[in-house]
Amino acid sequence: MTAHTAQTAGAERAGAVDGLPWIEDAGQIAPQDARTLSKVFFDRLQVLEEGTPEHQYARNTLIEMNLSLVRFAASRFRNRGSGDMEDIVQVGTIGLIKAIDRFDLSREVEFTSFAVPYIVGEIKRFFRDTTWSVHVPRRLQELRVDIAKAKESLAVGLDRDPTVHELAEHLGLDDEEITEGIVAANGYTAGSLDMPTDTADSVGRAAGGRTFADVLGEPDPAMETVENLHTLAPLLDELDDRERRIIEMRFGLELTQAQIGEELGISQMHVSRLLSRILLKLRSGMFTQD
Known part of the structure; x- marks a missing residue:
């Protein structure tokens, strides 16, 4: 039209x-x-x-x-x-x-x-x-661009990558601000867990088959046990002699409640009530520690 x-x-x-x-x-x-x-x-x-x-x-x-x-x-x-x-x-x-x-x-x-x-x-x-993989303040997003331009400009004259201090002088900023901008720039892209961890050869092929996911650490159940024992130790010291002895026989020597009763000259029911009371005291103490 x-x-x-x-x-x-x-x-x-x-x-x-x-x-x-x-x-x-x-x-x-x-x-x-x-x-x-x-x-x-x-x-x-x-x-x-x-x-x-x-x-x-x-x-x-x-x-x-x-x-x-x-x-x-x-x-x-x-x-x-x-x-x-x-x-x-x-x-x-x-x-x-x-x-x-x-x-x-x-x-x-x-x-x-x-x-x-x-x-x-x-x-x-x-x-x-x-397009940032990790959200960062706009100030740092803009600083990333300024740093990239400054690096390119200074590298021509220096014939090498500029240092943090050289970048700071060029941009009129503090060294700490440049460092913060460089660290924030790491959030621009995120690598895949399927990316090979081994060094690539001359034609860009990975030398091995391992990926980041293959070597990624997992929580160690034993660490939680160590932390629990570390928390439990001072609580055991607060028990009286008989309470500590009952705990040792039940969980250290792995005696049954009937065997503990025979050892202490009390009924199995009494041992059960004592154990319940002691364990409740220890459990409450650990929750307080957390």
Whole structure:
């Protein structure tokens, strides 16, 4: 549809906004015609009251007519990261809307030149905020980029990788800030547990079949036993002589309750009650220690 056709159709539509052509499908307008029509719509948009149907029509039509700018900008990021193209276009559309709301014809600048930086900026922000494997503050995300550029710049003159102190001097920051940025950069990508741990040969093949998952440590049940014994030792010292003797016979010598009763000259039932009381005291003490 050309600008002339759109204006002719608009004149025949009773629903056309005063001073604006009625466009049935703004997304089908050719980019060259969109530039011409955009000037007409921007001129009317500035005098229409915000929130009215007329203002909404003009603004929505401008968005639809200029979506080709978003698709053009998004195509530059097609092979970057794992971002879905539909998501990139949606994010870029946010930039387009911001550009439309802030554009002023009096600046005598083409809308395309004004809008593209907004669109690209939103897309870059999307990748910056969503492609990190570990969430880190935006300050450190931006610092990672500065450090990478500084490394590349300094390496040319030094013929080696710059030190932390050299990077700090170049960027006007403290050594601690550079170190923090380098550590945070480790969160940008995450290695797979299926990645080989062995050194690759000259053609990039892993020398062995072990992966990170194969050598990943697991909780050692014996460690929990050691911790429990370490906690239990001072509690045993708090028992009286008979209580300690009963514990030793039951769990050290592994005597039955009947055998303990014979040894102490008491009934098996009495031994059972004593054991229950002693174990309750020890268990309560261990919970308190935790």
